[in-house]
Amino acid sequence: MKLTTEDKLSLLAGSAKYDVSCSSSGSENNYKTGELGCAHTSGICHSFTSDGRCVSLLKVLLTNVCIYDCAYCINRVSNDTPRTAFTPRELADLTINFYKRNYIEGLFLSSGIIKNEDHTMSLLLQTLRILRHEYRFNGYIHVKLIPGASKELIEEATLLAHRVSSNIELPSSKSLALLAPDKTKEKLLSPLKHARDITLQRSAKPISMSTQMIIGATSESDFEILKLSSSLYEKALLKRVYYSAYIAVNNHKHLPVPELSKPPLLREHRLYQADWLLRFYGFSYDEILSENQNLDIQFDPKTFWALSNLHLFPIDVNHAPQEILVRIPGIGIRGALKILQARRFKKLCFEDLVNLKISLKKARYFIIAGKDFHRSSSLYTEKIKLALIHQGSNIIQPTLFDTSIYTGEL
Amino acid sequence: MILLYDGSFEGFLSLVYEVYYEKLQVNSIVKKMPETLLFERFHEIFTDEAKAGKVLDAITKHFTKEQQHTIFHIVLCDTRDYEMALLEYLRIGFKNKKELRNINNTNLFYIQNLEKELLCLVHKMYGFTRFEELEDGTLYAKIETKFNIVPFLGEHFCKRLGNIPFIIHDVKRALAFVKNNELREIRSIASFDAPIYSSEEEKFKALWKSFFKAAAVESRYNPKLQKSWVPLLYRTYMSEFMDDI
Ligand code: SF4
Numbered sequence: 001m002k003l004t005t006e007d008k009l010s011l012l013a014g015s016a017k018y019d020v021s022c023s024s025s026g027s028e029n030n031y032k033t034g035e036l037g038c039a040h041t042s043g044i045c046h047s048f049t050s051d052g053r054c055v056s057l058l059k060v061l062l063t064n065v066c067i068y069d070c071a072y073c074i075n076r077v078s079n080d081t082p083r084t085a086f087t088p089r090e091l092a093d094l095t096i097n098f099y100k101r102n103y104i105e106g107l108f109l110s111s112g113i114i115k116n117e118d119h120t121m122s123l124l125l126q127t128l129r130i131l132r133h134e135y136r137f138n139g140y141i142h143v144k145l146i147p148g149a150s151k152e153l154i155e156e157a158t159l160l161a162h163r164v165s166s167n168i169e170l171p172s173s174k175s176l177a178l179l180a181p182d183k184t185k186e187k188l189l190s191p192l193k194h195a196r197d198i199t200l201q202r203s204a205k206p207i208s209m210s211t212q213m214i215i216g217a218t219s220e221s222d223f224e225i226l227k228l229s230s231s232l233y234e235k236a237l238l239k240r241v242y243y244s245a246y247i248a249v250n251n252h253k254h255l256p257v258p259e260l261s262k263p264p265l266l267r268e269h270r271l272y273q274a275d276w277l278l279r280f281y282g283f284s285y286d287e288i289l290s291e292n293q294n295l296d297i298q299f300d301p302k303t304f305w306a307l308s309n310l311h312l313f314p315i316d317v318n319h320a321p322q323e324i325l326v327r328i329p330g331i332g333i334r335g336a337l338k339i340l341q342a343r344r345f346k347k348l349c350f351e352d353l354v355n356l357k358i359s360l361k362k363a364r365y366f367i368i369a370g371k372d373f374h375r376s377s378s379l380y381t382e383k384i385k386l387a388l389i390h391q392g393s394n395i396i397q398p399t400l401f402d403t404s405i406y407t408g409e410l
Numbered sequence: 411m412i413l414l415y416d417g418s419f420e421g422f423l424s425l426v427y428e429v430y431y432e433k434l435q436v437n438s439i440v441k442k443m444p445e446t447l448l449f450e451r452f453h454e455i456f457t458d459e460a461k462a463g464k465v466l467d468a469i470t471k472h473f474t475k476e477q478q479h480t481i482f483h484i485v486l487c488d489t490r491d492y493e494m495a496l497l498e499y500l501r502i503g504f505k506n507k508k509e510l511r512n513i514n515n516t517n518l519f520y521i522q523n524l525e526k527e528l529l530c531l532v533h534k535m536y537g538f539t540r541f542e543e544l545e546d547g548t549l550y551a552k553i554e555t556k557f558n559i560v561p562f563l564g565e566h567f568c569k570r571l572g573n574i575p576f577i578i579h580d581v582k583r584a585l586a587f588v589k590n591n592e593l594r595e596i597r598s599i600a601s602f603d604a605p606i607y608s609s610e611e612e613k614f615k616a617l618w619k620s621f622f623k624a625a626a627v628e629s630r631y632n633p634k635l636q637k638s639w640v641p642l643l644y645r646t647y648m649s650e651f652m653d654d655i
Contacts (some may be wrong), residue, residue, distance in 0.1 A: 017626070031569040038570055046537040051630035055622065101542065103540070105537075247627065265630070356514075356519070
């Protein structure tokens with residue numbers, strides 16, 4: 001039976017949807033007069049699906065045929081699912097037509113592994129070549145590097161794409177061996193290392209790269225996960241780590257039983273919050289968690305950190321520098337900037353903060369503002385905890401899930 | 411005293427002129443005569459190009475580029491009563507420029523937030539605007555938005571769409587940004603014939619819809635969250651939501 005473009009699109013977008021990477025942010029403006037497309041620095045969401053996730057890219061697989069057998073993956077070779085593939089031209093035409101109508105910001109192209117690694121990588125590059133050279137398309141392109149593809153192909157990918165990535169999927173070699181027998185950590189990281197080194201030779205900044213880790217399929221603690229993320233950020237391998245709550249699509253003896261397992265969305269949410277602390281608030285992973293610990297479910301990671309470090313509080317909002325202000329629970333980067341701006345004109349008290357629309361719900365337990373400080377609960381952990389729990393500020397509304405991906409302010 | 415003006419930018423500048431030279435005490439500013447009149451004094455301002463021009467010159471001299479942008483941005487928030495706050499912003503700016511950053515002043519804080527709200531809407535509409543292809547290859551988008559953001563969208567899509575001619579039509583304000591080769595302008599559109607769409611248009615709409623459906627993960631279904639990101643208000647012209655309205 002011959003599938004229509006529409007059938008293929010449903011199938012190949014359906015298999016790519018578990019990849020959570022969506023953002024197109026952080027790429028420089030590259031607009032050229034008379035040419036089609038340009039990437040926007042802050043990323044633009046073009047729509048939101050019924051699960052509330054942002055759509056900004058045409059996120060598809062070139063094919064869902066795969067010779068690998070990863071236990072958690074819907075496309076693994078041992079699954080009996082309908083298989084199909086786009087031709088590079090079909091995919092390029094689709095991208096251009098979606099882009100023109102402003103449905104998308106660009107393309108996110110991934111693939112199952114067809115025949116072998118290099119063959120697959122070449123097909124992906126073929127699509128990119130049509131887009132870049134034939135259509136002169138400057139819009140955003142993110143391409144998956146196929147683990148084990150040869151160096152020349154990876155080099156070409158770094159020339160054609162804005163961002164490249166390779167999913168680590170599982171946070172340890174042990175788990176990989178258990179669930180993704182064809183993959184090793186080295187095999188997954190080596191394309192990222194190549195891409196970093198090649199692009200560093202060309203310019204001062206490495207190409208923008210990201211990865212994804214599945215959360216809750218295996219037994220690693222949040223500490224191990226954040227430690228790994230943090231070392232990936234430090235070695236300039238990655239700009240962004242995505243965390244994806246494990247969603248059961250297969251039965252497998254080493255995986256949680258599908259009927260019992262709901263995606264651990266709250267844990268995913270906490271990891272994004274903690275990741276935000278790593279990237280923007282100047283925290284290190286071992287400040288957030290100690291060995292083998294998991295993130296607290298009741299309190300967001302910044303509040304939890306503050307409660308465990310009460311000797312550093314209260315903080316005087318009229319004198320603390322920005323990097324200290326952002327460590328106050330409930331005050332994010334925007335709040336800190338407002339405080340810095342406003343206190344040049346007067347000494348701030350609680351009321352001024354309220355007028356500036358800074359929420360004191362959490363913050364009031366941790367700050368001094370002029371003569372104001374919170375008298376009723378002395379700085380005693382259990383009391384503050386109780387007060388915070390009592391006011392219900394830590395009950396996470398379901399609608400808050402995922403929002404921290406975009407606005408992880410705490 | 412209550413000032414009445416026509417709601418245009420020139421009108422507002424003329425108003426500023428009179429406030430300064432006639433030393434008016436202003437209590438409020440309205441664009442329309444209210445239905446019920448109490449015992450207040452009314453003063454109608456007539457738009458005067460010469461006066462407006464003088465005020466504009468003064469603004470360009472006194473305010474930084476960034477502050478000038480803020481002033482123009484606020485005027486684009488045409489569904490809000492921004493006039494008193496903006497008048498105050500100008501008054502403070504003419505007196506002491508440094509003071510303009512003092513967000514402890516409610517008027518200045520209001521202006522800062524209103525500008526943010528506008529820019530946030532602009533950013534959203536960069537993503538939520540949908541073009542349809544007409545028979546001759548022109549791309550045509552209809553929008554209905556809280557503020558007048560046609561100038562922003564026009565500039566944005568000039569960068570994106572290369573040589574493709576396009577029209578962005580603000581249905582409520584009867585305005586359109588038109589781009590064709592060298593031509594770029596904002597026109598008022600009194601009447602508009604229903605356009606003829608390209609033969610491919612339906613096909614790509616259908617493809618987009620099926621992509622949109624396939625991209626959602628069932629086990630994370632969360633329409634409430636979806637609604638908070640794309641409020642119903644924005645969905646009128648977004649093809650992926652057409653069937654649900
Ligand atoms: S290599 Fe990728 S597509 Fe293939 S089975 Fe593994 S995760 Fe799935």
